Amino acid sequence: xxxxxxxxxxxxxxxxxxxxxxxxxxxxxxxxxxxxxxxxxxxxxxxxxxxxxxxxxxxxxxxxxxxxxxxxxxxxxxxxxxxxxxxxxxxxxxxxxxxxxxxxxxxxxxxxxxxxxxxxxxxxxxxxxxxxxxxxxxxxxxxxxxxxxxxxxxxxxxxxxxxxxxxxxxxxxxxxxxxxxxxxxxxxxxxxxxxxxxxxxxxxxxxxxxxxxxxxxxxxxxxxxxxxxxxxxxxxxxxxxxxxxxxxxxxxxxxxxxxxxxxxxxxxxxxxxxxxxxxxxxxxxxxxxxxxxxxxxxxxxxxxxxxxxxxxxxxxxxxxxxxxxxxxxxxxxxxxxxxxxxxxxxxxxxxxxxxxxxxxxxxxxxxxxxxxxxx
Numbered sequence: 562x563x564x565x566x567x568x569x570x571x572x573x574x575x576x577x578x579x580x581x582x583x584x585x586x587x588x589x590x591x592x593x594x595x596x597x598x599x600x601x602x603x604x605x606x607x608x609x610x611x612x613x614x615x616x617x618x619x620x621x622x623x624x625x626x627x628x629x630x631x632x633x634x635x636x637x638x639x640x641x642x643x644x645x646x647x648x649x650x651x652x653x654x655x656x657x658x659x660x661x662x663x664x665x666x667x668x669x670x671x672x673x674x675x676x677x678x679x680x681x682x683x684x685x686x687x688x689x690x691x692x693x694x695x696x697x698x699x700x701x702x703x704x705x706x707x708x709x710x711x712x713x714x715x716x717x718x719x720x721x722x723x724x725x726x727x728x729x730x731x732x733x734x735x736x737x738x739x740x741x742x743x744x745x746x747x748x749x750x751x752x753x754x755x756x757x758x759x760x761x762x763x764x765x766x767x768x769x770x771x772x773x774x775x776x777x778x779x780x781x782x783x784x785x786x787x788x789x790x791x792x793x794x795x796x797x798x799x800x801x802x803x804x805x806x807x808x809x810x811x812x813x814x815x816x817x818x819x820x821x822x823x824x825x826x827x828x829x830x831x832x833x834x835x836x837x838x839x840x841x842x843x844x845x846x847x848x849x850x851x852x853x854x855x856x857x858x859x860x861x862x863x864x865x866x867x868x869x870x871x872x873x874x875x876x877x878x879x880x881x882x883x884x885x886x887x888x889x890x891x892x893x894x895x896x897x898x899x900x901x902x903x904x905x906x907x908x909x910x911x912x913x914x915x916x917x918x919x920x921x922x923x924x925x926x927x928x929x930x931x932x933x934x935x936x
Contacts, residue, residue: 565660566661567668573663577727649678652674687727688868708725756836759786784819828851834854
């Protein structure tokens with residue numbers, strides 16, 4: 562089977578690719594961007610991750626479904642049209658048996674082009690609130706895999722299948738190895754801080770201001786994001802080390818990117834996480850029972866990250882700090898509150914019995930659709 566895939570959510574697409582390639586002889590083609598921020602020339606994680614897996618990567622662009630003026634609307638419509646033409650050309654050249662999409666603006670013209678060429682489409686919705694792109698993609702899909710029943714209302718019921726979210730196989734490996742760059746410190750539990758694939762300037766700025774307090778009690782691992790044309794988060798954070806003693810500096814570890822193998826270790830050893838509230842991050846935290854401070858991205862569609870965070874917080878294992886309330890003081894206060902009875906919080910998270918079989922369920926769905934189409 563040959564599968565063409567793309568989507569705005571990189572983590573589940575990689576989880577799907579890794580699971581399928583471990584189960585069957587399947588050829589993948591990935592459509593994606595070379596740069597996640599074209600204007601800043603920030604290299605995309607997808608191009609590196611796909612190259613690492615030795616999968617064919619095709620550069621692809623399209624218009625976004627967001628605009629602030631009539632002129633911008635016309636520009637984006639034109640870019641979507643160009644993306645549609647390009648997608649039709651790619652599909653004609655690659656001849657995939659099935660197309661599996663993971664939301665996002667790049668996937669919209671691919672879904673339409675697949676429908677035009679009669680290639681079955683399956684899309685996966687990761688969030689509790691369906692994104693606009695996936696609502697459009699759903700019109701052209703044979704099946705729509707959803708992670709939460711709450712998103713079912715956004716799609717035709719006869720098309721939807723509840724699979725749950727997708728866990729990357731490497732994260733489930735037993736006894737992950739301690740990262741070579743990390744040195745544990747006695748009586749200093751691990752605090753993992755991440756702003757997502759591209760990093761977060763807001764989180765990075767707040768962190769820089771409270772490093773003395775954090776490194777007094779914690780071994781801090783901070784994933785800050787890759788450099789852009791405008792800024793280098795790692796260099797900026799490194800300059801903050803001068804305010805720390807030598808001992809405190811040895812307990813602060815800055816990383817532009819965390820590999821899956823390193824993340825597997827972190828989920829097993831971090832006592833607390835400070836993070837955005839993307840659907841996949843929240844799902845992974847819940848799966849491993851890691852308490853966290855969740856700082857939702859305020860510009861996500863229909864406040865999807867806020868809703869992800871609020872849903873997770875009902876377990877008692879998470880504290881939500883909105884970005885407009887994020888200050889060094891509120892972050893420290895939230896951390897102090899979260900660490901009160903940490904063991905009980907972890908237990909409450911694990912009692913939710915998160916379903917980690919989403920990847921295999923999606924693969925079964927893809928095979929069923931492909932078999933029915935061929936039949």
